[in-house]
Amino acid sequence: MSNPSAKTAIVTGGSRGIGRAIVKALAEAGFNVAFSYASNQAAAQEVEAMVKGFGVEALAVQADAANPAEAQALIEQAHKQFGRIDALVNNAGITRDGLLMRMSDDDWAKVLDTNLAGSFYTCRAASRIMLKQRAGAIVNISSVVGVYGNAGQANYAASKAGLIGFTKSIAKEFGSRGVTANVVAPGFIETDMTESVPKEKLIEHIPLGRLGAPEDIAKAVLFLITSGNYITGQVLHVDGGLVF
Numbered sequence: 001m002s003n004p005s006a007k008t009a010i011v012t013g014g015s016r017g018i019g020r021a022i023v024k025a026l027a028e029a030g031f032n033v034a035f036s037y038a039s040n041q042a043a044a045q046e047v048e049a050m051v052k053g054f055g056v057e058a059l060a061v062q063a064d065a066a067n068p069a070e071a072q073a074l075i076e077q078a079h080k081q082f083g084r085i086d087a088l089v090n091n092a093g094i095t096r097d098g099l100l101m102r103m104s105d106d107d108w109a110k111v112l113d114t115n116l117a118g119s120f121y122t123c124r125a126a127s128r129i130m131l132k133q134r135a136g137a138i139v140n141i142s143s144v145v146g147v148y149g150n151a152g153q154a155n156y157a158a159s160k161a162g163l164i165g166f167t168k169s170i171a172k173e174f175g176s177r178g179v180t181a182n183v184v185a186p187g188f189i190e191t192d193m194t195e196s197v198p199k200e201k202l203i204e205h206i207p208l209g210r211l212g213a214p215e216d217i218a219k220a221v222l223f224l225i226t227s228g229n230y231i232t233g234q235v236l237h238v239d240g241g242l243v244f
């Protein structure tokens with residue numbers, strides 16, 4: 001077990017995109033970081049080396065967010081290695097887009113299982129540790145689409161809207177033990193997920209006139225984790241002004 005007084009964070013889906021930027025921001029801020037990934041081992045190894053470059057500890061775990069046993073094992077493994085869990089960021093997410101009338105049961109279930117149930121599994125496991133510690137910060141990554149809706153993304157929007165109700169509820173459950181739970185709702189961010197999105201058209205609707213960078217989201221997440229413990233149950237929109 002490492003130095004038990006060092007701050008420790010867990011990030012799901014930390015090997016690429018927004019999750020990678022969150023892992024980097026946390027490591028830069030002095031957190032030991034455990035992160036999960038789905039299958040991209042090369043990317044995970046690169047992130048692990050990057051974290052260690054900041055002089056903190058890293059733990060990369062291949063764990064499917066949608067698998068309850070693997071999600072729980074991620075939390076337990078990180079706790080065993082680092083001795084405490086100060087922050088949990090549920091970032092792993094997928095899309096399986098399609099119009100509702102043609103959406104398969106599998107596309108519905110995969111997205112809900114990964115994006116919504118995945119956060120339930122990790123929050124449940126982490127809550128047992130954080131409530132005992134009487135401290136901890138949970139940040140769940142939703143989306144502008146969970147607030148605003150989007151044609152062709154009924155499954156994704158339902159999962160991201162569900163995360164907001166879920167987070168507000170656990171904020172109420174955990175508050176008396178000093179554990180916070182908040183949501184960051186990104187707009188359109190330049191990652192592999194948005195590679196095929198028509199960017200010129202989107203930008204017309206973004207008051208700040210650009211897509212976001214993964215670092216824009218990481219800064220908001222770090223703020224919620226490190227700015228004390230009097231913000232909870234909130235949805236922080238980081239979307240260039242797309243929704244307000």
Ligand code: NAP
Binds near residue numbers: 064065094
């Ligand atoms: P991304 O570039 O596709 O990266 C996804 C990350 O999640 C990768 O590290 C991937 O691991 C991991 N992952 C995927 N499925 C997983 C699973 N079942 N279990 C564990 N890890 C899994 O996505 P992103 O754009 O960074 O999005 C990150 C989060 O932000 C998602 O929740 C997404 O819904 C949300 N979001 C994104 C945008 C946007 O514009 N990009 C906007 C709003 C919200 P591998 O490397 O192994 O594949």
